[in-house]
Amino acid sequence: MNLPTLTNWRTWEPNPIVVKELRQAVRSWAITGMMLAFLTILFFVTVGFLLGQSFNVNPNQALGRDIFQVFLPILSVVGFFFIPIYVGGRLTAERQEGNVDMLYITTLSPARIIRGKLFCGIYILVLFFSVVAPFMVFTNLLRGIDLPTVFVLLTIAFLLSVLSLQAAIFLSCLPASKGLKILVGVPAGIFMMSLVGMMTAMSVDMMREGIGSRLGTWTFWGPTLSALFIGLLLFGFLHLAAIALISPASANRALPLRAYTTVAWLLTLVVAIGLAVENSSAEPVGIWAGLVTAAMILALVISVSEGDDQSIRIRRTIPTNSLKRAGAFFFYSGSAGGLAWTVLLGLATLLLNIVVFEGGLLESVTGHWTGMTGRHIYHPSDEITVTFSSLFLYALAYSLFGLFIHRRFQRHRAPIFAGLCSVALPALWAIVPNLVLFFVNQLSWDALQERQLGNVFNVFALKDHSFVFDHFFCAVFLVAIGAALNLRWFHRQLLAFQPAARPAVKSPSTFPEQ
Amino acid sequence: MKVQVRGLHKRFGKTVAVDNFTFSFDNGHVFGFVGPNGAGKTTTMRVIATLEEPTEGDVLINGISVREEPEYARRSVGYVPDSLPAHNDVTVHEYLDFYARAYGLQGAKRREAVGAVEEFTGVTGILNKHLKALSKGMKQRVTLGRALIHNPDVLILDEPAAGLDPRARVELRELLMVLATQNKAILISSHILTELTEICNGVVIVERGKLLESGTVADVLKKSTPHRAFAIRVLGEASTLVKELLQTPHVINAREVGGEVLLELEGEESAGCELLSALVGKGFKIAEFKQSKANLEDIFMNVTKGGVQ
Numbered sequence A: 001m002n003l004p005t006l007t008n009w010r011t012w013e014p015n016p017i018v019v020k021e022l023r024q025a026v027r028s029w030a031i032t033g034m035m036l037a038f039l040t041i042l043f044f045v046t047v048g049f050l051l052g053q054s055f056n057v058n059p060n061q062a063l064g065r066d067i068f069q070v071f072l073p074i075l076s077v078v079g080f081f082f083i084p085i086y087v088g089g090r091l092t093a094e095r096q097e098g099n100v101d102m103l104y105i106t107t108l109s110p111a112r113i114i115r116g117k118l119f120c121g122i123y124i125l126v127l128f129f130s131v132v133a134p135f136m137v138f139t140n141l142l143r144g145i146d147l148p149t150v151f152v153l154l155t156i157a158f159l160l161s162v163l164s165l166q167a168a169i170f171l172s173c174l175p176a177s178k179g180l181k182i183l184v185g186v187p188a189g190i191f192m193m194s195l196v197g198m199m200t201a202m203s204v205d206m207m208r209e210g211i212g213s214r215l216g217t218w219t220f221w222g223p224t225l226s227a228l229f230i231g232l233l234l235f236g237f238l239h240l241a242a243i244a245l246i247s248p249a250s251a252n253r254a255l256p257l258r259a260y261t262t263v264a265w266l267l268t269l270v271v272a273i274g275l276a277v278e279n280s281s282a283e284p285v286g287i288w289a290g291l292v293t294a295a296m297i298l299a300l301v302i303s304v305s306e307g308d309d310q311s312i313r314i315r316r317t318i319p320t321n322s323l324k325r326a327g328a329f330f331f332y333s334g335s336a337g338g339l340a341w342t343v344l345l346g347l348a349t350l351l352l353n354i355v356v357f358e359g360g361l362l363e364s365v366t367g368h369w370t371g372m373t374g375r376h377i378y379h380p381s382d383e384i385t386v387t388f389s390s391l392f393l394y395a396l397a398y399s400l401f402g403l404f405i406h407r408r409f410q411r412h413r414a415p416i417f418a419g420l421c422s423v424a425l426p427a428l429w430a431i432v433p434n435l436v437l438f439f440v441n442q443l444s445w446d447a448l449q450e451r452q453l454g455n456v457f458n459v460f461a462l463k464d465h466s467f468v469f470d471h472f473f474c475a476v477f478l479v480a481i482g483a484a485l486n487l488r489w490f491h492r493q494l495l496a497f498q499p500a501a502r503p504a505v506k507s508p509s510t511f512p513e514q
Numbered sequence B: 001m002k003v004q005v006r007g008l009h010k011r012f013g014k015t016v017a018v019d020n021f022t023f024s025f026d027n028g029h030v031f032g033f034v035g036p037n038g039a040g041k042t043t044t045m046r047v048i049a050t051l052e053e054p055t056e057g058d059v060l061i062n063g064i065s066v067r068e069e070p071e072y073a074r075r076s077v078g079y080v081p082d083s084l085p086a087h088n089d090v091t092v093h094e095y096l097d098f099y100a101r102a103y104g105l106q107g108a109k110r111r112e113a114v115g116a117v118e119e120f121t122g123v124t125g126i127l128n129k130h131l132k133a134l135s136k137g138m139k140q141r142v143t144l145g146r147a148l149i150h151n152p153d154v155l156i157l158d159e160p161a162a163g164l165d166p167r168a169r170v171e172l173r174e175l176l177m178v179l180a181t182q183n184k185a186i187l188i189s190s191h192i193l194t195e196l197t198e199i200c201n202g203v204v205i206v207e208r209g210k211l212l213e214s215g216t217v218a219d220v221l222k223k224s225t226p227h228r229a230f231a232i233r234v235l236g237e238a239s240t241l242v243k244e245l246l247q248t249p250h251v252i253n254a255r256e257v258g259g260e261v262l263l264e265l266e267g268e269e270s271a272g273c274e275l276l277s278a279l280v281g282k283g284f285k286i287a288e289f290k291q292s293k294a295n296l297e298d299i300f301m302n303v304t305k306g307g308v309q
Helices: A015-025 A027-055 A063-095 A110-141 A145-175 A176-207 A218-248 A254-279 A283-304 A312-316 A322-327 A335-358 A361-370 A384-410 A414-438 A457-462 A465-496 B041-048 B070-076 B092-102 B106-123 B136-148 B166-181 B194-200 B217-224 B239-249 B272-279 B296-305
Strands: B004-012 B017-024 B030-034 B054-060 B077-082 B154-158 B185-189 B200-206 B212-214 B226-234 B253-257 B258-267 B287-290
Touching: A015 A027, A015 A063, A015 A110, A015 B092, A027 A063, A027 A110, A063 A110, A063 A176, A110 A145, A110 A218, A145 A176, A145 A218, A145 B017, A218 A254, A218 A457, A218 B166, A254 A283, A254 A335, A254 A361, A283 A335, A283 A414, A322 A335, A335 A361, A335 A384, A335 A465, A384 A414, A384 A457, A384 A465, A384 B296, A414 A457, A457 A465, A465 B200, B004 B041, B004 B185, B017 B041, B017 B185, B017 B200, B030 B041, B030 B194, B030 B296, B041 B077, B041 B154, B054 B070, B070 B077, B077 B136, B092 B106, B092 B136, B106 B136, B106 B166, B136 B154, B136 B166, B166 B185, B166 B194, B194 B296, B200 B217, B200 B296, B212 B217, B212 B296, B217 B296, B226 B239, B226 B272, B239 B253, B258 B272, B272 B287
Parallel strands: B017 B212, B030 B185, B030 B200, B077 B154, B154 B185
Antiparallel strands: B004 B017, B004 B054, B200 B212, B226 B258, B226 B287, B253 B258
């Protein structure tokens, strides 16, 4: 990162993107107009409340809280919605093919571009927050809200705004058409709006109880730190993913993402086990397993969409040492490596689920830490391991089928076809049989809850939970077929994972770093 | 600095935009890239500029692959696209200053580079004007300045003269001629072939995604027009001369046009001298005998078949 230090502060220069974006932002009618509208709304809300109060005979002892409850959603809309759309929209326009600004053929690294966009957005956020902060602090003087609550809620709103900003930057970098981006952006926008609602609801709860009295307790810091941790992990992932998306296709774009996800997997596991021991409940591990399974299913679709071709540039960096090469296989771009990495992490999750939910890991860890043996640990559900395993295995099977269909029948199409197949196949298998049932007038809620082997969604809606074991065995069977169909391909990919010789032409390393 | 385009293919879905282009140009070369609309010129230029990834093949810029190492290859390339920037919130100086920063120039070096480019492109009088307020000619100068800010060895210009008025065209041509003397490798596409003739010493002709000819103007000329064209003005009856010429060996297609006799002659340069002395020997009063020089327009018309994809 290009930061000023004691030695370079005289020659240090800020990120060019920040300079450019801020120059344009201060002249932008969108920012100026929004700022003026924002100030006007804040002013009229304050005046409205104060005038309303002056006509009341009984003084409102919670006037400050009432005003704050209006200020916070306004600020949240700006932070979660407007600024991310402004920054993301500009980035989307720059990424369009016909754009005349040749920003992406300068020597600016993808990381600097993304950081520049992020810092610019954060700067604008700080601008808006510093405008609203005096108004919000002012509410403290009108009673009904304490200063710590004001600052904590402002901090939460700011952090969520930064996360929304990073999400918008990530969406803008997606290699999709404008239409598809809007299609993805609309649900994202709806989610942001629901975030405003959640923020408001949370603030009502916090203001009623007051945060000041809870600041010294674990009941405040426990959930706060957990949320902060998850938010940070998500932020880091979105940041790295955005950088990977605008990096050249010839670069090993998978490496930072897979390495980050592996570390995040490990960290979240430790935190989940810690929380489970602390609360004497396996629920945090269950939530962790659910989230990891969802992430791994997504990773499977992405992995099979990567394609087989590895650029010479990637192959030149493959280690020559066979042990290191075996490790590198999991972290290098390419469908085979991606699948192997996802399966490895998926199996590790499955194993941990078995150890935690069936093997009594939490009980023994609790006994070891606290010295108390026989302490009861609450387990949320008996079928949690088999349910998540079935879902992962189904996803793996369909991904393998998608890969096979692409390779065997649609080789001329882009690798993303395999990913689309791996999504379309389970969707079709879930819809078509039920459509048939509908046309023969046999479709009922009862029929939907029957055993529909191969239907991923059926796992969530079973009338008899023991049916989930049938799903598990069916998924294992499908994975076996998928693996058999792709075994030779995988073997070829494994053999092809060899370092390429460096050419005799001038190497990039001879260029001075700019 | 050598630019080598090797077996370049670019497909967009089922459309083949570029089908196996192979050509190269070197320092000090100004290559004209000519072809009708949809021939694959812009796509090829975007690949060289690292804006597009080739479907197959590669472009090497001084040995560095634009496919494998685009970040390094682009340090040597300046690209002027066929459309111009029109920001209403950025001034000319800010625009150039930003690109200087983006190319890693810092402090005094950056100020020096920006100043030099502003002076070279002649925009010093409009530094504080917003880009939207500029004329097309001035925008083109600013875009050229942006492409030159990091002093690249290779310059790719896509239709730089399109839409410019005659004066702006002449000024742009003069700037390009100066750049050519600075030993840069320049690839320039244009539909105005007469303009290219004046500055290009090489040509790449493409049509419908296929490369038809490439090389120095002299080489391509030789290949595309194997016969030498002459114009003769004779005192007296021109029709007699036409009759005589049609009976002369190696003379093909002699005809009278506007008081002159136009003919095509097979053979080396000396064949013209021999014909002249033969005609004089036969008593024809030759007032004028000149060889017509073929230009890019002639080459283009000879090589291409017409039509777009």
